[in-house]
Amino acid sequence: MDGLKLSNYKTIEKLVSKREGETRLGEKISFIENLEDISKSKAKFVLFGIPEDIGIRANHGKPGASKAWEACLNSFLNIQENEFTNAENIILLGEIDCKTEMQKAANIDDEDPNYYAKLGDLVEKIDEKVSFLVEKIVSAGKIPIIIGGGHNNAFGNIKGTSKAIKKPLNILNIDAHTDLRKLEHRHSGNGFSFAQRDGFLGKYAIFGLHKNYTPQYIFDEIKSVSNIKFHLFEDLILQTHQGKMAAFNSQLEFINKQPFGLELDCDAIINFPSSAQSPSGFALNMVRNFLQLTSEEKNCKYLHICEAAPSSASPVQVGKALSFFITDFIKEPYK
Numbered sequence: 001m002d003g004l005k006l007s008n009y010k011t012i013e014k015l016v017s018k019r020e021g022e023t024r025l026g027e028k029i030s031f032i033e034n035l036e037d038i039s040k041s042k043a044k045f046v047l048f049g050i051p052e053d054i055g056i057r058a059n060h061g062k063p064g065a066s067k068a069w070e071a072c073l074n075s076f077l078n079i080q081e082n083e084f085t086n087a088e089n090i091i092l093l094g095e096i097d098c099k100t101e102m103q104k105a106a107n108i109d110d111e112d113p114n115y116y117a118k119l120g121d122l123v124e125k126i127d128e129k130v131s132f133l134v135e136k137i138v139s140a141g142k143i144p145i146i147i148g149g150g151h152n153n154a155f156g157n158i159k160g161t162s163k164a165i166k167k168p169l170n171i172l173n174i175d176a177h178t179d180l181r182k183l184e185h186r187h188s189g190n191g192f193s194f195a196q197r198d199g200f201l202g203k204y205a206i207f208g209l210h211k212n213y214t215p216q217y218i219f220d221e222i223k224s225v226s227n228i229k230f231h232l233f234e235d236l237i238l239q240t241h242q243g244k245m246a247a248f249n250s251q252l253e254f255i256n257k258q259p260f261g262l263e264l265d266c267d268a269i270i271n272f273p274s275s276a277q278s279p280s281g282f283a284l285n286m287v288r289n290f291l292q293l294t295s296e297e298k299n300c301k302y303l304h305i306c307e308a309a310p311s312s313a314s315p316v317q318v319g320k321a322l323s324f325f326i327t328d329f330i331k332e333p334y335k
């Protein structure tokens with residue numbers, strides 16, 4: 001496939017720190033030589049990255065998410081391979097090639113009156129690559145684990161999965177924002193609006209929405225339709241751990257009778273280095289619980305983790321956090 005850089009052991013070997021007597025996940029993870037071989041693999045999960053932050057810039061946001069995939073890989077490939085991690089159940093596919101779009105984005109003058117629209121055109125190019133790849137993976141009966149990148153990539157994920165299952169896809173989005181902004185140029189704040197417009201989005205559950213960052217026109221919309229259910233973060237603050245889990249469960253139950261995708265925007269996590277970093281949000285371990293709970297769902301078709309921006313903080317911490325999220329989602333039952 002054009003626009004996809006496949007990984008193999010040679011491309012990642014230098015990232016793996018070997019140690020005698022131990023096996024690192026990077027030493028056992030699976031690869032494929034050709035996209036068409038996906039269905040031949042016994043692995044259930046297919047991991048790939050989208051190293052771009054054009055959609056975030058097109059949404060007036062803080063860049064840096066293009067570095068999340070690299071941070072993730074550096075950490076993920078070095079976790080221990082043991083009875084819990086089960087590396088052979090994961091194909092490390094590679095990354096969407098965003099180099100051309102990233103270079104073109106860097107060459108647009110930010111004084112250009114069409115600066116944001118031009119970034120939006122580049123986002124559309126990435127949308128095409130993402131939706132094509134996700135459709136291929138889901139059609140092969142595998143579960144993509146997608147590391148962004150901006151939340152603009154939700155559109156490609158939803159479109160690709162919806163085309164694979166031939167019906168609108170339900171979504172559970174752990175996020176401080178709805179990303180239901182206006183249908184203007186494409187950006188990280190309107191992926192769900194475009195998915196809805198094009199008939200790819202079924203029921204939409206938003207968990208952890210921040211009152212302060214949701215425009216009134218979006219509240220008016222989400223309160224007036226029956227396919228959207230939201231839980232405000234402010235209503236969860238005083239809840240116990242069990243209360244928050246019960247609230248999350250009620251969101252799951254809203255969407256889990258049909259195939260659904262799980263979206264995690266890292267700006268929902270307190271103080272997490274992300275494009276819209278916030279001093280208020282879910283504890284990281286709480287989010288790990290949400291992922292563990294969702295991993296048991298038979299109808300879950302993909303996981304997308306986005307908007308982590310390691311540039312302004314320790315990439316190691318971000319890489320470790322993303323790795324915890326992935327392993328929580330693919331965990332083997334305790335033996």
Ligand SMILES: N=CN[C@@H](CCC(=O)O)C(=O)O
Pocket residue numbers: 059060061062151152177179181188189190213265275276307
């Ligand atoms: N995906 C993020 N969407 C947010 C971004 C907010 C921000 O960058 O400050 C939104 O559009 O509201």
